[in-house]
Structure formats: structure tokens, C-alpha cells
Amino acid sequence: MTTRRIVLTRGAAVIGAASSGLLLPQIVRAQSDKVRVGFMLPYTGTFAQLGVAIENGFRMALNEQGGKLGGREVEFFKVDDESNPAKGIENAQRLVQRDKVDVLVGTVHSGVQMGIHKVARDTGVLNLIPNAGVHAATRNLCAPNVFRTSFSNSQPTLALGKTMVDRGHKKAVWITWNYAAGDEAFEGFEQSYTAAGGTIIKKLGLPFPNVEFQALLTEIAALKPDAVACFFAGGGAAKFLRDYAAAGLNKNIQLYGSGFLTEGVLDAAGAAAEGVLTTMHYSDLLDTQRNKNFRLNYAKTFKLQPDVYAVQGYDTGLLLVQGANAVKGDLNNKKALYAAMEGATIDSPRGKWTMSKSHNPIQDMYMRQVVGNQNKVIGIAAKAVADPGTGCRMG
């Protein structure tokens, strides 16, 4: 699928590369004074807005440094990854080989991420992951040059189990789509819930992205659990919330979920989402001065309200700024650069967080409840949650 827009941007990029790159000897360009940053994000399709939010957040972090990285000017390159895993490797190679980027920022979709990951491991280019939560990237396939600033798929649900049991919900049904992200979210839930003394009486699933939930909701009603925990996102999440309420289940059976259940879909879900409890590393309503300042500045700059994706993009920028400042803009000094990023503390709108050994954030997970179409923060579900990073060996 090639849209007209992409043809245009790619065409422009080719002309740009021809006019700036081919005339200069390779060596001069490699040491040119601009840092080359490549965005590989979805700019079309279902995730288009996520891509834009991430880029905006990233640029905002750099703007706070006068638009510079370690004192050097920055040049941006963009590729629309279309959330198409089939083109993941090709698109990443385009940025690394043609545009010779120093840093590749991307992406949202976990399938595409695996394509970027292969290129990052093969070429050693610095890759910052602003969203995709796929486990492998910071577990068995972790790499010194790959850093994630968002979450791993099991992180929100790792915070879910104990708080459910604390609320007296000891028998739960789990429901999700049968695909990688759903399985990974289940891993976190299973681990934390059983450790806290809860019992998972049934694990329900349906093929991705099927949204005909009625049969499974009937099954839930027959099982009579104390609570239901789930992982859904996007349009499917809105539909699940509405069907759950329409089946009358929300009256007697508390619904919990990984935070993406109630991100960006609350207007679509309407009253059906009221009272739903979710765990995540951010909420728009987070009541800290840091978050309020961020939200105000973002809204002023981009005339848009920021969301969790904008925060993740912003944090990606903050992380790179810290690394680049430590090496005074010499991004080729990889050892020092990575050491600085590993040791960084990010003063994020979501709260301060640090990097785990496997390069995934160690962060607080907030307990949030939907009140009047917003995710109200009602406490911290778990402090300093780290992904276990199972199987990660750097080197």
C-alpha cells in the first residue's frame, strides 16, 4: 500500500538526498555538524494520531534545548511506517542506509518494531522505542543500542493483580484478543494476581481483531467471577466497554484492565466506561506541577491536547538530550552515550523514572478510575514496576 502522500514525501526525500548528499564526499557528511534523527512512525492509518503525538512530544523536548542535541543542530528525516509489519525492515533500512541517521525513533506497532529491531541489531544504529511494548525488544533480543521509553506489554498488568485482591476481588476471568500483545499482558496479570492470592477461573480469548463479544460476555455471566480483567485497545476497546455495560455485567462484576482500555476511547464509550479501573504509567489528569506545565506548553505549541503517546515521545526526546549532553553531541562515542542513557533519570510528566538493565523504564503504575469520561488518578497501584527482562544478555 503506497499512498500518494508517501510517494510525495519519499520523492522529496530522494531529491533532498541527491542535492545534499551525493555532491559531498562520504566522510565529510558523516562528520557534518548536524545530528541526523530519523522518525519511523505511523503517519497514516489507524495509528496516525499516535505517530503525530510522539513526534510532537519529541520535538518539544528538543525545543527546550534550543532545538539542539549536545550543542549540535538537528536534522530530521521521516518515514511513514504505515503500521505495516511487512515493510518494517525495508523502511528502517531506508533511514539507516540512505539517510544515514544517527538515531532511529520508532515505533508504535509491535510487529513493525521487530523489523526495526532486526535492522538496529544488524547495523548498531541507536534505536529509541517510543511506544511498542513487545517483550522481545527488551528481553531475549535486547541490545545495547535499543532503549524503550514507554512500557513493556506486561508492565501495566503487573500492577493489576495485588490491587484487585486488595479490593476483595479474588476470583477473576481474563479476556483479551489471542495475539502477542494480549498474551504478554496476560503474563503480567497471571503473575501478579496469583502471587497476591487470586484465582483466575477462566481465560477467555477471541481472534484479533474480532469484536463480536456477546458469546463471551454470556460465558462471563455464567461463570459469576468477582471481577473481570482484560487487555483491549482502540476501537475494539470502546466496543468491549459498551457491550460489557449493555449486557448488564458492569452492575455486579467490576471491570479492570491494562490502561489502554480507556485511552482515547472514552468519548466513544460514553457512560459505559464509568467506574472502570485501569493501571497505567500516566493519566491526563495526573496532578503534578510537572505534568500541568507539560500539558500547558504542549497545548500552546501544537494547539492539541497531549496524551500518553505525546508524553512517551517527549520522554524519548528527554532521554536522547541527556545522552547527547553527556557526550557533548558526539553520538559516535557510543560507549559513553549508552552509559549516560542507562544511568539517566527522566523527569517525565508521568513522574521520575529510570532505565532497567534491559533498557525498559522502571516506573510507577497509577490506579485510574473512569469518572465522567476521564481517567481520574485514585492512587499508585505499584511503585517502581520493572519488566523482568527475562533472557536479556547485553553484549
Add this chain to the structure above:
Amino acid sequence: MDFANFLIQLLNGLQYGLLLFMLAAGLTLIFGIMGVVNLAHGSFYMLGAYMAWSFTAAFDSLLLAIIVGTALSVLLGLALEWVLFRHFYKRDHLDQVLLTFGLIYIFEEVRSLLWGDDVHAVQVPELLNWSIPLTENLSYPVYRLVMSGICVLLALGLYLLISKTRLGMKIRAGAFNRDMTEALGINIRLIHAVVFGLGVGLAAIAGMIAAPISSVYPNMGGSVLIMCFVVVVIGGIGSVRGALISALLVGLVDTFGKVLVPQIAGMLVYMLMAAVLLYKPEGLFKH
């Protein structure tokens, strides 16, 4: 599964099947009568859903939105038939596939320009926004029942139209032998335009009445299109009666599959299709 739950699941399956039938009926009509493979059928479903959303916001009434949306989509169908499809009746299926595949992208882009890429919800009309308590913690949304009722009525109307009216007779004659029908002085072009408008209208109506329970989101047509083709192929291409029976069959298999054998639920419908094709390569009801 106790008996009460079995009955509820039966209802779930029938209700899903009826919705599938609404979608598949238009597809099978257009294919059976005009020989056009219409991949853009799912896009009409999506357009219907988005129209339901934006018109409900404008008129504050889902019923009014459905009436206006149906009229507009039939007009759209007639216009498309006149501008594009009538040139493709005698062309190769591959040409038709390319045309309608292109239309999918055009409609997605139009949707993106007109309505953006957000997920939206359509409110269930106040009158129907309640549920019937079935067991101590399960209720059944009235809207779903009403939706099934509408589907049954439309199925009945379609049956009467095709088998009992003069127009229906002409449609069947045209499907059977186009040249002969034309030689007898029947305006086959007009018949084709009517059938195409009807098919598009049916898909859009399905999108509109499903909008309150399915929400409205980009690419929503793509996910139903495949299921539609499965229904049409199992039922026998071109057979409306076959589409009805196969849609109900698919609805039941999908529903009970999810509950009884969740591990392979995703495959069951396709296994059903393979099994049917093995014994009846032309589908259950040959046109």
C-alpha cells in the same frame, strides 16, 4: 453449559448471523445478478456507519439518520453504477477486483478527509436503550433484539421482492440470460442500476443499524468483508436464500466455537467453509 445459557448463546448466534446476512445479501445479489466481484462492499458498510454517526449528531435521531443515510447510499450506488460499474459487467473478474480494490482505498481516504481517523460511538436511541434481565447478572440489550427484527423484516422484504414481484421476475430473468431478456424489450441497464443501488443500500443499512453496537472506526469494512465472502461462498454465489441460511450457520458456529473450543475459534468458520466446498463446490444453494 446449562440450558438457559445454551438458549442465550443460541440467541447470540442467530443475532450475529442475521447481521451477517444483511451484509452478505447485497454482495450476493450484485455478484449473482451482474457478475461483479465487489470488494468495496465492506466500504459501503463503513460509510453507512459513519453516516449514522454524523447524521445522528446532526439530526439528533438515529431513525432519521438511517432514512437519510439509506437514501444517500442508494444514490451513491446508482452514481457508481453509472460512472464505473456498468463498464465492467462484461470485463474480466480481475479487472473488477482491481477496480473495487482501488475503491476501498478511495473510500478510506474520503472517510479520513471527511470524518478523520477517530473511533466514534453512536448512541442507542433512548427508547431502546435498556436491557431485559435474563439471569441474575446478565441482561440482553433490547437494541440487539430490535436489530434482529429489522434484519428479519428486510430479509422477508427481499424475498418477496425477488420471488413475488414483476421487478423481481425481471431481475431473475436478467441474471439467467442477459441477452435474451434484453431482446424481449426489458431495460436491463435499469435493472442493473436498481440492483446495484439496492446492494449498496443494504450494506449501508447494515452499517447504520450496527453502528450503535459496533462503534464506528477506520477500516471497519475490511473486517466484515472477509466474513461476507465466506457467507456468500458457503451459501452459493448469487443465492439470497443460501446467504440467509449460511449466515445463520456462520453466526452459530462462530458463537458456539468461541465458547466451546476457544483455541480454534478463529479457524472454525473457515473449516466450515472448506467442509461445505468439499461436498458442494458451488455452495449449499446453487444459483
